[in-house]
Amino acid sequence: MEPDRTIEDEASAGISGIRRVPSRSIDNPARRGLEFAMAPAKRAVSPSRARRSLATNPVSAQQRAEPHCPEPWRPKPDPSRHRRHDHDRRAGSRGTNTSSAGETGMVKQITYTALPGLPLVEPGDPLSDIVLRGVAEAGLTLADGDIIVVAQKIVSKSENRYRDLGDVVPGKRAVELSAQTGKDPRMIEAILMESSAVVRARPGVIVVEHRLGFVMANAGIDESNIPHFDGRQMVLLLPEDPDASAARLKAALDAACGASVGVVVNDSFGRPWRNGVVGVALGSAGLCSLASMIGTPDLFGRALRITEVAIGDELAAAASLLMGQGAERCPVIHVRGWKSSGSHTPAAALVRPRASDMFR
Structure with missing residues (x-):
């Protein structure tokens, strides 16, 4: 049986309270040979005394090779990494759309807030008053650079873009497409009246080129989340000119709050080769909708x-x-923190010209 011994190599290991214990006293084989005890630090032992102690109490090479819990490893500073990080910030500062936070190395942040307590919009309602009421309810104040994103549907409602299908008479082309798609021929006629070309048609689906250039299902005509007056079958069209709608709303908000804000008119689009819908900008004012990064390093x-x-x-x-697609009733979103530089471009700039469209 091996007697108790003390390993006095604190000077080299930097650890106090380590002592050799008999192997039989520890059940775990991985722990045999060393016991780590929370003991008060001993006084420093000189290297010569440690060597004399080891000569009196020899320790095997294997035991000497056992770990002595060195300081945790930390990577050495790499100046090149800091240079690259600085280059990242410099490159970002040359980009078209960069917040000032990026230039100072601070964390970038954009805040989206759904404005509460908004009423259902009726034809002729001034959207600026509704937006300002929601801003106040949210405890916010419009400031320079803020962006208001409004659902296309409330813009269309305020502009009275309703159409009663009972007043629509389907033509020959609408009847043919109705047989092909299974849709109401009156609905097809309304779609054709808002379109410049039919891109695809098959059962349950018709994709068209809208008169404003959007390639979309049903020309953006919607039947959801709208009232059907006196039992009539109503549908809602897109705004006549979404960019002009955004510009009017921006002008009214700027005049009311004394700040320069941006406005985006948002609609949900399906996408080729991808499932699900996402929001896109039908109209905009007061911001750069399409930013060119050409030439930026x-x-x-x-x-x-x-x-x-x-x-x-x-x-x-x-x-x-935040807006949702069903009964969420959050048609106006306040955005703060996006810093846009460069000239203001309308959402019409986002529409790809037919000449550069590889799939039509």
Whole structure:
């Protein structure tokens, strides 16, 4: 049986309270040979005394090789990493859309707030008054650079873009497409009246090119979340000119609050090759909806050659998460923290021209 011994190599290991214990006193084989006790630190032992102690109480090479809990490993500072990080910030500051927080190394943040307590919108209602009421209910004050994202549906309602299908007489083309798609021929006629071309048609689906250039299902005509007056079958069309609608709302908000805000008119679009709908910007005012990054260097100094960022669509898509698609009743979203530079471009700039469309 091995007698108790003390290993006095604290000077080299930097650990106090380590002592050798008999193997039979520890059941776990992985722990045999060392016991770590919370003992007061002993006075420092000189290296010469430690060597004399080891000569008197020899320890096997295997035991000497056992770990003595060194200081935890920490990576050495890499100056090049800091240089790359600085380059990231410098590259970001040259981009078209960069917040000042990025330039100072602070965390970037954009806040989306669904405005509460909004009433159902009726034809002729001034949207600016409804938005300002919601801003006050949320405890906010409009400031320069804030963005208001409004659902297309309340814009169309305020502009009285309703159509009664009972007043629609389907033509020959509408009847043919009705047989092909299984849709109401009056609905098909209303779609054709808002479209410049039919892109695809099959059972349950008709995709068209809207007169404003949007490629979308049903020309954006909707039957959900609208009243059906006196039992009539009503549908709701897109705004006549979404960019103009956004500009009017911006002008009214700017005049009321004394600040320059941006406005995005948001609608839900399906996408080729992807399931589900996302928000897109039908109209905008007071912000850069399409930002060109061409010529901007990437992390390694290579100039971007074709990258354009659909800022309007990205703002709209994030707002859609709060708006919802059903009975959420959150048609207006306040956005704060997005810093847009460059010239203001309308949402019409987001529509790809037919000449550059590879799939039509």
